Amino acid sequence: xxxxxxxxxxxxxxxxxxxxxxxxxxxxxxxxxxxxxxxxxxxxxxxxxxxxxxxxxxxxxxxxxxxxxxxxxxxxxxxxxxxxxxxxxxxxxxxxxxxxxxxxxxxxxxxxxxxxxxxxxxxxxxxxxxxxxxxxxxxxxxxxxxxxxxxxxxxxxxxxxxxxxxxxxxxxxxxxxxxxxxxxxxxxxxxxxxxxxxxxxxxxxxx
Numbered sequence: 001x002x003x004x005x006x007x008x009x010x011x012x013x014x015x016x017x018x019x020x021x022x023x024x025x026x027x028x029x030x031x032x033x034x035x036x037x038x039x040x041x042x043x044x045x046x047x048x049x050x051x052x053x054x055x056x057x058x059x060x061x062x063x064x065x066x067x068x069x070x071x072x073x074x075x076x077x078x079x080x081x082x083x084x085x086x087x088x089x090x091x092x093x094x095x096x097x098x099x100x101x102x103x104x105x106x107x108x109x110x111x112x113x114x115x116x117x118x119x120x121x122x123x124x125x126x127x128x129x130x131x132x133x134x135x136x137x138x139x140x141x142x143x144x145x146x147x148x149x150x151x152x153x154x155x156x157x158x159x160x161x162x163x164x165x166x167x168x169x170x171x172x173x174x175x176x177x178x179x180x181x182x183x184x185x186x187x188x189x190x191x192x193x194x195x196x197x198x199x200x201x202x203x204x205x206x207x
Contacts, residue, residue, distance in 0.1 A: 029146035031191075032074035032113075033184070034136055034163065039155030040180055041065075041077070042101070048082075050089040052100045062108035064181040071188055074113040074143060078135040078152075078162070084119035091119060114139050130154075131161035136168070153183050 038044045041061045045054050068075050077098075083089040098115055105111060116135040120126035128134030140147050151170045152163025163171035170190075172183045 029144050029149075030074050031072075032076050032139070032143070032145045032150040033068050033187070034076050034078050034139070034150060034152045034166075034168065035065075035180070036130075036154035036156070036159045037077055037079040037101075040153060040174055044155075048088055049097060050083055050093065052097055055097050055100055057101075057104050058179070060179055060181040062105050062110045064179070064184045065105060065112070066108055066110035067181070067184055067188075069110060074145060075111070076114040076116065076136075076139045076143065076145070077112050078116045078130065078139065079118075080130050080158075081117045081119055082121045082129075085121040085124060094119075114143055131158045131165065133162050133166035136162060136166035140166075151187050153180060 035041060038049060041058065042049070043056045043058055049055055065075055081089075081094050084091050084094060094117065102112065116128075116139050118126055118129040118135060120129050122129070126132070126134070128138070136147065136152070139145060140150075147167045148169055150168050151172060152159060152166070152168045153172045153174060154160060154163075155174050157173070160171040160173055170187060172187070174180055174183055
């Protein structure tokens with residue numbers, strides 16, 4: 001199915017190629033929101049986030065994640081962190097930034113169920129670096145996630161492509177005018193419509 005855009009910030013399609021641990025609305029598996037980090041959860045900065053001082057949550061991001069938590073869906077961070085491969089920050093420094101992020105989220109009653117990162121540079125040819133689906137596939141195996149009933153949310157086409165290759169139900173692009181909170185509300189509303197029969201085949205969300 002050709003990917004379509006029906007509203008700013010929204011892109012959705014039928015699940016794409018790639019070996020998937022769970023698909024097809026398996027009710028024994030978990031549904032999940034896969035989230036990119038910079039531009040989705042926190043502000044982007046010039047260059048890269050390499051210090052705790054550079055990390056600031058976007059308005060409403062923690063509340064949106066808390067909303068997902070309350071819904072029963074998992075929340076999994078999948079983030080390219082080439083700052084490690086480029087020598088701009090150590091893995092320990094990135095882990096410190098993520099501990100700070102988790103602390104800020106906890107203050108708002110929110111949590112993540114998993115954090116997956118790729119430390120490699122674009123020229124390393126790593127299968128876990130988005131747009132490759134490796135991080136999503138690994139998370140699905142680790143956390144028993146039904147990819148065909150899950151969602152990828154990011155701020156770039158690279159994020160959406162990773163979701164497509166992993167076979168997620170929806171891939172959603174956020175920006176300044178369509179935030180994580182907006183995306184979460186749309187997805188949960190759409191999921192309620194199809195929950196009765198679990199027919200989670202991808203299609204455009206229409207406002």
